[in-house]
Amino acid sequence: MANLTINGKVIDLDVEPDTPLLWAIRENAGLTGTKYGCGIAQCGACTVHLDGAAVRSCGVTVSEAVGKQITTIEGLASDGGLHKVQQAWLENDVPQCGYCQSGMIMAVAALLKDNPKPSDQDINDAITNICRCGTFAQVREAIHAAANA
Ligand code: FES
Ligand code: FES
Structure with a gap:
């Protein structure tokens, strides 16, 4: 299990700590706006923000993301409208x-x-x-x- 904070919500996910963050986002959290392209941190299709910095989520493990603010494309817009x-x-x-x-x-x-x-x-x-x-x-x-x- 891992507690991840995605788009401001803390969620409990049934994932191994060494699972790529991209899988947790797409498969476990169901946020499919983040895409899988290469899987080797080369193409950028899986880019999300970790504490505001752009990272390629296929190259980050779930354990590295615990305790950080993860923002996906679904969370980029604010109540005030589109980013x-x-x-x-x-x-x-x-x-x-x-x-x-x-x-x-x-x-x-x-x-x-x-x-x-x-x-x-x-x-x-x-x-x-x-x-x-x-x-x-x-x-x-x-x-x-x-x-x-
Ligand atoms: S899927 Fe290509 S950089 Fe992550
Ligand atoms: S890969 Fe088609 S718009 Fe970029």
Whole structure:
């Protein structure tokens, strides 16, 4: 059993401590907005926030997440509405198939928290998520739009 705090709620999950956090989020907590792409911390589809920092949840164990605030795409918006990154994504028509996009949005939200006006180089350095549909140009535009929102 493990106690995880996901999107502000403490939940008891029947998982082994060395289970990848991604499985606990998807299979045990039922939050399927976080996607499985590569399973080896390369693609970024599984990105969530741990205490506000972007992490690739396939590469983090449940035991490493105990006691931390886990935020998934389902918890990014607040009562006040969509997160500014989600809003910029909609306004700039970023997604194509959508598969990589929740991880991309979580990575960008963490970047803008630490660096509210990132340069193109900052974006290149920080956002290494892979998009098979090649939405990288729209992602960059939407990041600048969110930064200026
Ligand atoms: S599924 Fe975690 S980085 Fe690809
Ligand atoms: S929108 Fe299809 S993989 Fe990124």
